[in-house]
Amino acid sequence: MKKFSTLFLVSLLSGSMTLGAYKLLFDTNGYFSNDKISAVTMASNSYGKKVGLSADVIDFTEAAEKTIHTVVHVKNVSRRTITNPMLEYFYGYKGGQSQEQVGTGSGVIISEDGYIVTNNHVIKGASEIEITLNNKKSYQAKLIGTDSKMDIALLKIDAEEKLPYTVFANSDSVKVGEWVLAVGNPYNLTSTVTAGIVSAKARDLDTSGIQSFIQTDAAVNPGNSGGALVNTRGELIGINTMISSMTGSYVGYSFAVPSNIARKIIEDLMEFGNVQRGILGVEGGELNGTASKELGISQTQGFYISKVTKNSGAEKSGLNKGDIIIKLDELNVATFADLSGYINTKRPNDKVQVTYIREGKTKIIPVILSKNEFFSTEFKGIELENIEAADKKKFKIDYGVRIKSINSQNLKQYEDELIGNIILSIDNIKTTDVETVSKLLSKKEESQTVRIEMINKNGEILRVIL
Template identity: 80%
Template structure:
């Protein structure tokens, strides 16, 4: 009996060794297998135990928290259309007023009635009306705008404390994270769609925003200005545009990150305009092709081609050829990463810049300098301070130069206006762009403004816009 047990044990071990050898050498992924692979397959149970599917995520709490904070925005603009024939033959002056109505969405961000929306939703508005999710309507006051980042701040005086949305840190949002897009496009009640974060820091080559959150949650034109929230109902973005050949949703929508929106809102409330800090570098993002041309081995990061004089970057010792790879704890792979992070900062804020020089990582604190211009949202003029050479040439002690024109009505005069130096606004002398900004932000969008300026030939001209 003892001998039988020994033989059984030896047979069992031999079988196990034979089976194991076959698996190791000849099975599907064995050493001699024709199907050899370097990839590792997860167990069948992995998909059921790791990650969250749409069925396991509860969107109801986030939706319930958000729908009452999203409002319908009605924009009424009035324009006067003249008749040149009547004017010529009969000396008729005046014209017929035409009324246009635009709509969009907005998000309540405080219980006392502050609302954030897109600038393009309320652009050129003579009147703005807000309708809450409970169907109550209120006239809204425009507090301020930033057309460069497509943000506008409104205020209503409601007869009750309002539900509002809290801000989340948009830098912490993960690709693949579930989100809800909430809007009120038809003045009925708020509508909700779900999707995931498809990409971050998306650069769409717009003249202003350079760092969008991309999502596949369905967003249509009337949802502009609505909320993009996480599954806790916290605001991570303001829905602002879609990418579509038809004008309707076709799979891609984009939102302004909440960190950027919050910074603009805080600036408008505290200063009346947007305070923009700059690092003081010019250049571009790296990729395989660019890196090869520049002769650098790194293929990610922001390559510095020029360091601006008297900027924080220059004072910190940064040089042409340095490659920025991190700002504070934020990794920098593209220009959108860099501009998106800097747009959340103000002048005099300090940023820890990690960069590569000659193959070595270096870290320096950089104090952001004041931007060379404020984007003048009012009337679509972008201004910059004049330099010492201009002051000497025209014998000036102040002024603000027209850097570019975004106002479509003034585009036809761009060649005559671009580069002119504004000396006064409504007979108030302009010292620099800050003084111009303060004056213009006191004006309503439909108010005319008289400007005295000196053109490139040194001639004094006056215009009314």
Template identity: 70%
Template sequence: MKRLSGLFLVSLMSGAVTLGAYKLFIEGKSGHNSIVTTAPNNYNRAVSFNGEAADFTVAAENAVHTVVHVKNVSVRTVSNPIMEFFYGQRGGQQQEQIGTGSGVIISEDGYIVTNNHVIKDATELEVTLNNNKSYKAKLIGTDSKMDIALLKINADEKLPYSTFADSDQVKVGEWVLAVGNPYNLNSTVTAGIVSAKARNLNTNGLQSFIQTDAAVNPGNSGGALVNTRGELIGINTMISSPTGSYAGYSFAIPSNITRKIIEDIMEFGGVQRGVLGIEGNELNSKASEELGVKDTEGFYISKITKNSGAEKAGLRKGDIIKKIDTQKINSFAELTGYISTKRPNDKVQVTFIRNGETKTVPVTLIKNEVVTTEFKGLELENIDASDKKKYRIDYGVRIKDINNENLAPYADQLKGSIILSVDNVKATDVESISRFLNKKDENQSVNIQMINRIGQIIQIIL
């Protein structure tokens, strides 16, 4: 009896230690309120082909019940020129359109993450669970830049939900499953491996995707990319294919970025983006030769933003960033992918090389909205929510000031105008338009489309 009591005491103490460690290291890792559940870092489950068939049944069983079918009902107005000409009808006819995609349940009380493009322009949203129960969904918030949306349903039961794994720990070559509803085929599971990380597709938003060769088709958008324990490592977003359906690779938004966006929406009502305050280029043999540096890996700083954390930390033009915290930086996608998981006023340790010497400095991130850049004497800044509401736009950069003497006579008309595109490239924000303009010669003319302060769309050539 004493022996049994001793074993019970040991078991009880072990459980308490385990629970305490979980609270300290897992739940305590984020200082923000969160509706998501995280998995321990040692999540990886090896799957071997050594004389045995690969078994993904555990992962599939864990994941398939957390993935839902999302139906988007929207209304568009279609005009008929013939009817208008002969019968004088105006305004056109309203037609209902239905789009479908996938989503992932992330809490037992019905929060669901999906892609923004799955629910864009919806007048009505309906979610169908794996058990065929359907519910009306409410849109909680979106991030069009990162293509993430958060929905909420009020179910009559506690729901199975997905656990978030640490996407920074995902390894190339690791087995993954894509779970979604392609072609309205519910609960479809496909397997593949992680083909690459921090993939830059030159989109206007996110620049750091997980690439996989798991089969993903139209309708999979917003579905889950999971590891071999069924834990979420990404949200399937797009495919690269010559046919429009699966014939190549698919790409997922990493779970760490997704989690940060969700927490921002829940806590702040919108996404809080922090930036280092630098501009530059990733290094390779050609770039290094042109810049006259020996390193062929890392991020070369070509410009420092005024009053940014980078400037205050002493970073300078010519520094080569090699690491941020523990994340190695060999490409622009790795840099932006890691910074996308941070908020304004967060501190990061930046390791860089200057004149052959390795240094590390703490940098406090600044808010993305205060970032400015200058081109051809135009000082540009990001627009805010009031601008988007006033002009009914979801992107653009504002002309903050005029420093070009030739444009001085037009300063009153130009200041406050919002640039929509430069040479037909969307001006989604200062960061993206700055990268585009850096490739232009100062003497090269550009075609700018903008909205002036009275709401007129105009074009100018600079």
């Protein structure tokens, strides 16, 4: 009986403790009541958004369905004559065999009346351009204009019906980590959609043209060039342009021309027939820990001005050597790619609010952009300027900078032979324009020798070392 009483008391005590614990934790005012759970959830939500990885949270199907009908297959047909030097030498044979070459890529319809944007390298050298729509209809395309520097080309087809098209998004608003889709025709596999995220913005790959790519990990392969990079709403944020790979196939990194740059080029080609480039009128480089230490400054982000171009908007507004640009309008400038990418969306005479640091103080001034073609750069006593359309036609070239004047006493004796010559490359790097040359030469000391390839006024190729 005594054992039973003891057992009964232990059971009663255990039950009371269990009931008390339940009341404490789960009752109306308990710690894990519905109200408390809501409070905990709300508190966690206040620290950040949920990571949406499941199909229930994010759906790519609508964006894919929108885009695949606006992305086209681009076929580039070019012809070249193959000659036999041995037959020419021994028998005086002057004939040649015509050989057809075919290249393929992608393009994006941007208007219902048939304007299409693609990469310049997709259609370069084409004698015929054929466009195949997603519904398998094919059309011959007319080349409206190109911008080799930014690798953009504008085509036009005449279709019987109104075409589906992709609308432009603001690429400046794209965020790192945002979901994106790449749509194109890799390896002639039409209407291929791949998904990834934006890995980086304003990526500078040190190319001769674009210095402000959108980087993504969406799979892009040969044939995707000229295709669309879109957000989850199916809006165009970039034109897929290149991959970074040792094999030529996708290995995890791909790059797109931002839609804001592409749209500005397209509008220029439509309105003016050529690209209207505005420049700030400054030379220099982006800051980092090493550069800041060498310059003796504490600021480690921004664009450090080492030279201001004469008669440029920057000089007229009062920007000086030593100023550090940290913002253009509402865009923060941490790298050269930030600065060049934003300026590439502007035209001559556009006004830009420049925020800069001078002697530790932050200031803001408006700068009116100047026309790029009016300016020159100087290296080793040689002043260089951009070539004109007449030069391109005369020498059958699409790039180069012209020797404007000779200011070096050592070269004065060769002045007549040098002025007017067109420099094609410096140290095997194409001299696309004055801006490219300025960037290239800013990395070299005046005492360094450089190898120059040029065309003289008679059309002869010369190679010199300076």
